[in-house]
Amino acid sequence: MKVAKFGGSSVASAEQLRKVANIITDDSDRKAIVVSAPGKRNEQDTKVTDLLIALGEAYQRGESYEEQLEQVVARFRDITNELGLDDNVLSEIKEDVKEVFASDYSDAFKIDAIKSIGEDSLAKVLSNYLKSLGLQATYLNPKDAGIYVSDEPGSAQILEESYQYLYKLRDREEIVVIPGFFGYTKDGKLVTFSRGGSDITGSIVAAGVQADLYENFTDVDSVYCVNPNIVKNPKEITSLTYKEMRELSYAGFSVFHDEALIPAFKASIPVCIKNTNNPNGLGTIIVAQKETSENPVVGIASDTGFLSLYVSKYLMNRELGFGRRLLNILEDECISFEHTPSGIDDLSVIIRESQLTKEKEQIVINRIKNELDPDTVYIERDLALIMIVGEGMDSTIGIAEKATSAFAKANVNLEMINQGSSEVSMMFGVKASGVEAAVKSLYKEFFE
Amino acid sequence: MKVAKFGGSSVASAEQLRKVANIITDDSDRKAIVVSAPGKRNEQDTKVTDLLIALGEAYQRGESYEEQLEQVVARFRDITNELGLDDNVLSEIKEDVKEVFASDYSDAFKIDAIKSIGEDSLAKVLSNYLKSLGLQATYLNPKDAGIYVSDEPGSAQILEESYQYLYKLRDREEIVVIPGFFGYTKDGKLVTFSRGGSDITGSIVAAGVQADLYENFTDVDSVYCVNPNIVKNPKEITSLTYKEMRELSYAGFSVFHDEALIPAFKASIPVCIKNTNNPNGLGTIIVAQKETSENPVVGIASDTGFLSLYVSKYLMNRELGFGRRLLNILEDECISFEHTPSGIDDLSVIIRESQLTKEKEQIVINRIKNELDPDTVYIERDLALIMIVGEGMDSTIGIAEKATSAFAKANVNLEMINQGSSEVSMMFGVKASGVEAAVKSLYKEFFE
Numbered sequence: 049m050k051v052a053k054f055g056g057s058s059v060a061s062a063e064q065l066r067k068v069a070n071i072i073t074d075d076s077d078r079k080a081i082v083v084s085a086p087g088k089r090n091e092q093d094t095k096v097t098d099l100l101i102a103l104g105e106a107y108q109r110g111e112s113y114e115e116q117l118e119q120v121v122a123r124f125r126d127i128t129n130e131l132g133l134d135d136n137v138l139s140e141i142k143e144d145v146k147e148v149f150a151s152d153y154s155d156a157f158k159i160d161a162i163k164s165i166g167e168d169s170l171a172k173v174l175s176n177y178l179k180s181l182g183l184q185a186t187y188l189n190p191k192d193a194g195i196y197v198s199d200e201p202g203s204a205q206i207l208e209e210s211y212q213y214l215y216k217l218r219d220r221e222e223i224v225v226i227p228g229f230f231g232y233t234k235d236g237k238l239v240t241f242s243r244g245g246s247d248i249t250g251s252i253v254a255a256g257v258q259a260d261l262y263e264n265f266t267d268v269d270s271v272y273c274v275n276p277n278i279v280k281n282p283k284e285i286t287s288l289t290y291k292e293m294r295e296l297s298y299a300g301f302s303v304f305h306d307e308a309l310i311p312a313f314k315a316s317i318p319v320c321i322k323n324t325n326n327p328n329g330l331g332t333i334i335v336a337q338k339e340t341s342e343n344p345v346v347g348i349a350s351d352t353g354f355l356s357l358y359v360s361k362y363l364m365n366r367e368l369g370f371g372r373r374l375l376n377i378l379e380d381e382c383i384s385f386e387h388t389p390s391g392i393d394d395l396s397v398i399i400r401e402s403q404l405t406k407e408k409e410q411i412v413i414n415r416i417k418n419e420l421d422p423d424t425v426y427i428e429r430d431l432a433l434i435m436i437v438g439e440g441m442d443s444t445i446g447i448a449e450k451a452t453s454a455f456a457k458a459n460v461n462l463e464m465i466n467q468g469s470s471e472v473s474m475m476f477g478v479k480a481s482g483v484e485a486a487v488k489s490l491y492k493e494f495f496e
Numbered sequence: 497m498k499v500a501k502f503g504g505s506s507v508a509s510a511e512q513l514r515k516v517a518n519i520i521t522d523d524s525d526r527k528a529i530v531v532s533a534p535g536k537r538n539e540q541d542t543k544v545t546d547l548l549i550a551l552g553e554a555y556q557r558g559e560s561y562e563e564q565l566e567q568v569v570a571r572f573r574d575i576t577n578e579l580g581l582d583d584n585v586l587s588e589i590k591e592d593v594k595e596v597f598a599s600d601y602s603d604a605f606k607i608d609a610i611k612s613i614g615e616d617s618l619a620k621v622l623s624n625y626l627k628s629l630g631l632q633a634t635y636l637n638p639k640d641a642g643i644y645v646s647d648e649p650g651s652a653q654i655l656e657e658s659y660q661y662l663y664k665l666r667d668r669e670e671i672v673v674i675p676g677f678f679g680y681t682k683d684g685k686l687v688t689f690s691r692g693g694s695d696i697t698g699s700i701v702a703a704g705v706q707a708d709l710y711e712n713f714t715d716v717d718s719v720y721c722v723n724p725n726i727v728k729n730p731k732e733i734t735s736l737t738y739k740e741m742r743e744l745s746y747a748g749f750s751v752f753h754d755e756a757l758i759p760a761f762k763a764s765i766p767v768c769i770k771n772t773n774n775p776n777g778l779g780t781i782i783v784a785q786k787e788t789s790e791n792p793v794v795g796i797a798s799d800t801g802f803l804s805l806y807v808s809k810y811l812m813n814r815e816l817g818f819g820r821r822l823l824n825i826l827e828d829e830c831i832s833f834e835h836t837p838s839g840i841d842d843l844s845v846i847i848r849e850s851q852l853t854k855e856k857e858q859i860v861i862n863r864i865k866n867e868l869d870p871d872t873v874y875i876e877r878d879l880a881l882i883m884i885v886g887e888g889m890d891s892t893i894g895i896a897e898k899a900t901s902a903f904a905k906a907n908v909n910l911e912m913i914n915q916g917s918s919e920v921s922m923m924f925g926v927k928a929s930g931v932e933a934a935v936k937s938l939y940k941e942f943f944e
Contacts, residue, residue, distance in 0.1 A: 294810070295840050307811065358916070362742070362758065365834060369827045375820035384816045389916040390835050391923070392743050396916040448900035448910050456894040465896060465915040465922070468806070468837040468844040474913070475839070 049218060050077045051259045053228065053250030056087020056095055057267040058324035059170050062130035068174065069181055071265065071327050072223065078263070080217055080253050081225045083174055084246040085166025086123055096123055096166035104162040107149060117145060124169055133176050137169050144168075153237060156201035160230065160240045167227035167246060175225040184222035190231045193217065193224070195252065197231035197239050204231055204239040206252050206311065214256025226253060247308035255315035262317050265324045270332040271296070273347040278484055279491045287333045288346050295437040295473040296349045309334070344440025345447065345494045350487050352480045353401045354386065354431040356464070357412070360394035361422040370420065371395060377415045381408055386433070387475065389466045394424075396464060398477065401429060431463060432483035436474045436490065448474065450493050458482070458489035497666060498525045499707040501676065501698030504535020504543060505715040506772035507618050510578035516622065517629055519713065519775050520671065526711070528665055528701050529673045531622055532694040533614025534571055544571055544614035552610040555597060565593060572617055581624050585617050592616075601685065604649035608678065608688045615675035615694060623673040632670035641665065641672070643679035643700065645687050652679055652687040654700050654759065662704020674701060695756035703763035710765050713772045718780040719744070721795040726932055727939045735781045736794050743885040743921040744797045757782070792888025793895065793942045798935050800928045801849045802834065802879040804912070805860070808842035809870040818868065819843060825863045829856055834881070835923065837914045842872075844912065846925065849877060879911060880931035884922045884938065896922065898941050906930070906937035 054068050072078050085096040103116035121138050128135045148161040171187050178185035194213020197204035210231070217224060228246025230238055241248045247264065254262035270284040271293075288296070290313045312319050313336070322331035364370050371388070374395065378385055387398040404412065409427060416425050441447050448467070451474060455462055464477030478486055502516050520526050533544040551564035569586050576583045596609040619635050626633035642661020645652035658679070665672060676694025678686055689696045695712065702710035718732040719741075736744070738761045760767050761784070770779035812818050819836070822843065826833055835846040852860065857875060864873050889895050896915070899922060903910055912925030926934055 291841070307814075310810065313810065362761065363755065365832070366755075368830070368832045369823075371833070371836070372820060372823035372827050375817075375823065379817045379820050382816070384813070385819070386813060387838050388819070388836050389914050391916050391921050393739070394916055394920075443909070445907060445909050446904040448913060449897065449904040452896040452900045456897045459893060461891070461893050462896050462915070465913045466837050467910070467913040468839050468842055472842075473839050 049079050049257055049259055050075065050261045050263055051080045051082065051250060051254040051257060052078045052263040052265060053082040053246060054084065054324060055246065055264070055266045056084040056097075058265050059083055059085075059174070060087045060089045060093075062127045064324065065127065065131065065174060065177060067324050067327070068265075069178060071324065072178065073181070073183065074327070077260070079220070079223055080257055080259070081174070081223060082228045082246060082250040082253055083167060083170050083225065084228055085170055086127070094119075096120060096170075097163060099123070100163050100166055101159075103145070104159045107162075108155060108159075113145075117142065120165070124173065127173055131173075131177050131180070133173065133180060137172050137176075140172070141165055141169055157237050157239070160201045161238045163240055164227070164230040164238055167229045171225045171227035175223075178223060178225070186220075186222050186224050188224040188226045190226060190249070191236070193226050193253070194256075195226075195231035195249065196234060197241075199233050199237070199239065201239055203242045206231065206248075207234075210252065211256045214253055215258065217253075217257050242307075244308065248311070251308050251310070251312040251317075251319075254317045254319075255311040258315065259317050262312050262319045264319060264321050265327075266321060267323060267325060268321075269323045269326055269329045271321060271347075273495055274487060274491050275350060278350070278487045282491065283495050284330075285332050285346055286330055287335065287338055289335060289338055289439050291472050292346050292437050292439055293334050295435060296347045338439070341440070343494060344444050345436055345438040347437045348434065348487055348490050348494070349437060350432060350434045350483050352430075352432040352483060354433055354477070355399055355401050355404060355427055355429045356431055356477065357397040357399060357404075357427050358394065358425065359397075359416060359420070359422045360391075360424040361420070362393055364393045364395065373420060374416065377412060377419065381412055381415075383408065383412070387464075387466050389464050389477075398431070398433070398464070428463075430480045431477050432480045434476045434478060434483065434486055434490070436476075436494070437472065439472055441472070441474065451476070451490060454489040454493040455486055457493075458485040460486040460489075497527050497705055497707050498523065498709045498711055499528045499530065499698060499702040499705060500526045500711040500713060501530040501694060502532065502772060503694065503712070503714045504532040504545075506713050507531055507533075507622070508535045508537045508541075510575045512772065513575065513579065513622060513625060515772050515775070516713075517625060519772065520626065521629070521631065522775070525708070527668070527671055528705055528707070529622070529671060530676045530694060530698040530701055531615060531618050531673065532676055533618055534575070542567075544568060544618075545611060547571070548611050548614055549607075551593070552607045555610075556603060556607075561593075565590065568613070572621065575621055579621075579625050579628070581621065581628060585620050585624075588620070589613055589617055605685050605687070608649045609686045611688055612675070612678040612686055615677045619673045619675035623671075626671060626673070634668075634670050634672050636672040636674050638674060638678060638697070639680045639684070641674050641701070642704075643674075643697065644682060645679035645689075647681050647685070647687065649687055651690045652693075654679065654696075655682075658700065659704045662701055663706065665701075665705050690755075692756065696759070699756050699758070699760040699765075699767075702765045702767075703759040706763065707765050710760050710767045712767060712769050713775075714769060715771060715773060716769075717771045717774055717777045719769055719795075721943055722935060722939050723798060726798070726935045730939065731943050732778075733780050733794055734778055735783065735786055737786055737887050738782060738784060739920050740794050740885050740887055741782050743883060744795045786887070789888070791886075791942060792892050793884055793886040795885045796882065796935055796938050796942070797885060798880060798882045798931050800878075800880040800931060802881055802925070803847055803849050803852060803875055803877045804879055804925070805845040805847060805852075805875050806842065806873065807845075807864060807868070807870045808839075808872040809868070810841055812841045812843070821868060822864065825860060825867065829860055829863075831856065831860070835912075835914050837912050837925075846879070846881070846912070876911075878928045879925050880928045882924045882926060882931065882934055882938070884924075884942070885920065887920055889920070889922065899924070899938060902937040902941040903934055905941075906933040908934040908937075
């Protein structure tokens with residue numbers, strides 16, 4: 049049994065839904081389907097979820113939301129018309145909205161319920177369409193599927209018991225179409241996952257039914273080994289591990305909402321990323337373990353927007369608790385950090401620039417000066433991190449040499465190097481201005 | 497004005513003291529002399545300070561200490577006899593010991609007073625000898641020099657006011673000979689610095705008199721750029737900065753008691769390491785700043801006896817405070833750490849093996865498991881750290897490439913790499929078995 053999840057661009061129009069239906073028909077193992085809300089049909093388009101958010105905001109401001117509601121309805125009307133389906137879903141949307149706003153739930157829950165209408169309606173439309181094609185298919189509400197979640201609007205967490213309910217889906221004869229993005233609390237309130245949460249639903253359903261494969265259909269052929277905006281037509285990754293995917297998605301790989309992988313990861317379900325527009329392409333498969341190849345490097349990730357907080361103090365390493373007290377100050381100020389490369393008497397803390405605003409910067413520096421009495425403390429902005437990722441790297445001699453020689457060839461100075469004993473990845477810090485040249489040079493070194 | 501400090505081997509015998517006297521006579525700027533206690537004359541010999549410690553221990557056990565006392569006296573008798581000096585110092589030693597044990601001071605202070613007799617007596621002998629050569633010289637007790645310290649037996653800290661008293665030594669016409677290793681509390685109790693503390697006295701006196709140079713006479717020609725036990729006849733370092741010295745002495749460079757540098761460092765006094773047995777050699781000079789040369793790497797240090805505590809947890813970097821809580825556990829257990837190289841979802845803490853005993857290991861691992869709920873936690877022992885040190889490294893492209901290629905050539909796998917944004921040093925972790933091959937290869941790469 050396979051679970052197939054279709055993302056926003058895959059269900060954006062009647063034309064796309066035809067491709068989806070073909071994909072489902074093509075493989076009788078595709079029995080559980082999870083869908084997003086319709087996404088953009090072109091650059092200028094607006095995602096249905098964004099229309100629904102605007103609708104909710106208008107309601108909260110006490111303004112009319114008729115215009116936004118009509119836009120949502122119009123999107124679905126286009127689809128049902130073109131696919132020749134009945135238009136019951138259109139009146140259901142209007143009723144749903146009325147009902148939500150009339151309920152006694154607090155605003156946060158109302159907004160969640162409104163946001164979920166895109167996925168919910170699309171699931172209804174798709175199951176109708178599959179039936180119209182002669183397939184046995186049913187729309188399945190997350191409540192009926194057994195997707196129970198915590199009471200946290202906008203960032204629901206799955207409850208463990210859900211998995212035993214979902215397992216029963218294996219007994220179903222027909223194809224079930226489940227809207228992604230939301231579940232229900234034990235007392236029946238609708239709550240959404242964080243944004244991108246349809247991936248989470250897909251992963252949860254795959255774990256619940258113990259799928260042989262979780263297929264994540266999107267609009268790219270595969271995961272590339274490097275950002276295609278930096279290197280043209282880069283190599284595709286055919287297979288990578290959960291850990292590698294996680295390291296890659298950390299820095300610059302946005303194909304996948306990486307937290308979504310957790311349920312599949314925990315249940316050891318292989319995940320396949322495929323293109324709805326090219327379903328016969330190999331795609332990229334993500335597995336728990338794989339054989340190491342001759343070139344253990346699977347990808348190069350890069351991201352800008354980091355800074356380094358540098359602190360030095362003579363004999364720092366004799367001071368028990370120095371590092372801990374420094375991290376304590378950051379935690380007090382709610383700043384999370386990425387890495388802490390160190391010398392003997394100095395420590396650099398790598399932080400995302402968004403975490404340390406200019407206002408907080410002075411507070412943090414003053415606290416460090418007052419509480420830790422350092423010799424030097426300063427902040428260097430405009431840093432980029434580049435990661436070389438691959439599970440086999442730890443047993444291969446010469447990876448660091450290849451990588452550092454690529455930086456030297458690109459004439460880019462290394463501000464930082466950080467490699468722990470796991471060696472799934474090797475991290476390099478450079479000035480943001482050098483990142484493109486460095487990534488191109490690394491690609492040449494490892495993949496050409 | 498120069499401050500010259502002579503170490504244990506430089507004052508171990510009459511023959512050595514003749515060299516010392518020649519060195520002092522040779523340069524009329526050498527006006528403040530600081531001395532250690534007589535060290536070993538040959539491999540089998542015992543240092544006078546160790547004899548005195550044994551004497552103190554015999555006293556504490558309530559046993560006779562006559563044998564140890566006679567050994568100490570004999571060492572000084574040999575010297576005074578051979579130099580043709582009066583032997584008053586011998587009876588003074590016996591009286592000192594009697595007086596100390598008769599005092600009402602607590603045992604810790606008595607032991608400190610006994611331990612200091614080696615330096616104190618040698619200072620008296622040397623000043624007598626200088627006078628016998630026709631020089632104007634005076635023995636100066638640390639109390640009269642103004643070396644005031646905190647009330648911590650065995651690990652005294654200098655009191656700031658000492659420096660203003662010491663500054664007055666500049667007005668003296670004659671050469672002053674000051675015993676190293678101890679000072680006095682404000683209420684007159686003798687207290688010693690930590691072991692190797694004559695270097696500390698020298699550094700304090702140099703800072704106090706604002707010396708043009710602090711000369712540290714020892715038994716090596718200079719600081720070598722790599723451990724001579726690993727590479728035969730390595731290059732000598734002619735000049736290095738305080739920071740470089742500190743990084744080098746951290747891992748494997750034992751020429752210098754590095755904490756001793758602090759007073760000289762704070763007062764920006766240049767420090768010169770010279771050989772009593774070859775005083776015309778260039779030696780190694782340690783300064784606050786120096787010009788960068790073409791090869792910015794000044795030395796390669798290495799040390800074994802490290803372990804890595806590896807912790808991984810999926811989505812670790814989203815957990816605010818994870819790193820801090822890990823360091824907190826270590827601090828609770830009084831374990832200081834060296835470095836914390838990290839990936840996205842893993843963290844390695846590098847710790848000296850002496851810090852984490854087998855008993856503590858289980859406690860720490862259990863606490864991490866219970867309090868941090870990691871996916872994996874384990875300890876890898878038998879690691880070595882290798883440091884490439886040099887201040888100019890941060891502005892030179894290609895250093896990392898040269899270093900990592902040396903490891904690859906030596907066929908040594910890199911377990912860790914750690915380089916902060918200061919880049920006075922670059923740290924590599926390897927298995928202890930690979931350290932010699934790696935260091936040899938690095939030496940070849942950077943110095944041959």
